[in-house]
Amino acid sequence: MRFFKLLFVGGLSLVSLASQAETVKGLYQVREPVSSQAPEERDQATQRALATLVLRLTGDPKAAQSPGLAALRKDPQQIISQYGFDAGPPEVLKVDFDPASTEQALRRAGLSLWGADRPSILGWWLNDATEGSTLVGDRQASATPLRRAAQHRGLPLRLPLADLNEQIVATAPNLEGADPAPLRGASDRYNADALLAVHAREEGGQWQAKWRLWLGDQKEAGSVQGADQAAVADAVMLAVSERLAPRFVVKPGASSEQLLEVQGMNLERYAALGRLLEPFGARLQSVDGDRILYRVNGSAEQLKAQLSLARLQEVPADEAPASATPVQPAADGSAPA
Structure with missing residues (x-):
């Protein structure tokens, strides 16, 4: 069993903590386009909604066809709390899945889940269309397909204001370049975890x-x-989700029990940290002043990746503050005294 000691960097405030990982709203609600409200169309859209949700929660494109989900594919109603149609446009079937029963069913199927707290992404998106080049800004109409795609794929997306200074920086060469340095300075004020640079072009009626x-x-x-801006936006967000998920999901069989001690805690940070540790089945072991000890299940790499969203850093035992007394796990696996 490995022991981790982590510290909130520089007396990090609640504001700084909350501005990093974001809790994805509507994670268990899926909207699927439909051509009518006929029962057959509704059933097909419900199947698509289930597949979308499973992919959103696992990041695994093959997970929806897992043998362990055969019963759900046959009768998805068992994890649906409600559904209804939204006239749009476009007209969609809106399906609300029950979080508790959904997670239980997916875990029974042996699938690993990605929690609702996910890295915030700042999207620099340049559209090149027949009418010219446009940097997509937060308040522009062109932001709508990007936001819908991000929500559909379970990603917390932020967009820049696209003011004049940002338009000068977000050029096609900078967005396609391998070095993010030109975008870093302009990105600092948005305080996001990740940078996403996209250069989209319309050619021959298609988008790439x-x-x-x-x-x-x-x-x-x-x-x-x-085929259009909405389709290419969804394709980008799907690809990003599939690349990010393996870093944060807890994989069955790849997990081990860990002890995690965090210093610099207060009530607000306790709530935020609890949300981040949900995918790891965190169990509170002890509290000592501003120190808190958890027992968690997960790989060291995935645990560090998740906790990095709260800007926590690992503190080697020999570099811990003088007042720190490392807590050792009991030999019988019980909670430390």
């Missing part, structure tokens, strides 16, 4: 996009295409 993602030391890149 090149994208790059930076999160800590993780670098990802790819290209997608779609």
Whole structure:
């Protein structure tokens, strides 16, 4: 069993903590386009909604076809709390899944889940269309398909204001380049965890996009295409989700029990940390002043990745403050005294 000692960096305030990882709202609500409200169309859309939700919660494109979910595919109603139609446009079937029964069913199927607290992503998105180039800004109409795609794929997306200074920085060469340095300075004020740079172009009635993602030391890149802006936005967000998820989900069989001590705690941080540790089945062991000890299940790499969203850093035992007394796990696995 490994022992981790972590510290809130520089007396980090609640504001700084909350501005990093974001709790995805509506994570268990899925909206699927429909051509009518006929029962057959509704049933097909419900199946698509289930597949979308499973992918959103696992990041695994094959998870929805898992043998352990055969009963759910046959009768998804057992985890649906309500559904209804939204006239749009476009017209959609809105399905609300019950979080508790959904998570229980997916865990019984042996699937690993990605929690609701996810890295915030700042999206620098440049559209090149026949009418010219446009940097998508937070309050522009062109932001709508991006926001819908991010919500559909369970990603907390932020967009820049796209003011004149940002338009000068967010050029096609900078967005397609492997070095994020040109975007870093303009991104600081948005205080996001990850940077997403996308250059989308319309050619011959089709859209294609090149994208790059930076999160800590993780670098990802790819290209997608779609029939329109909405389709290419969804393709980008799907690709980003599939690249990020393995870093944060707790994989069955790859987990081990860990002891985690966090220093610099207060009531507000306790609530935020509890949300981050939900995927790891955290069990509170002890509280001593501003120190708190958890027993968690997960790999060391995934635990560190999740806690980095709260800007926590690991403190080696020999570098801990003088007042710190490392807590050792009891030999019989019981809670430390």
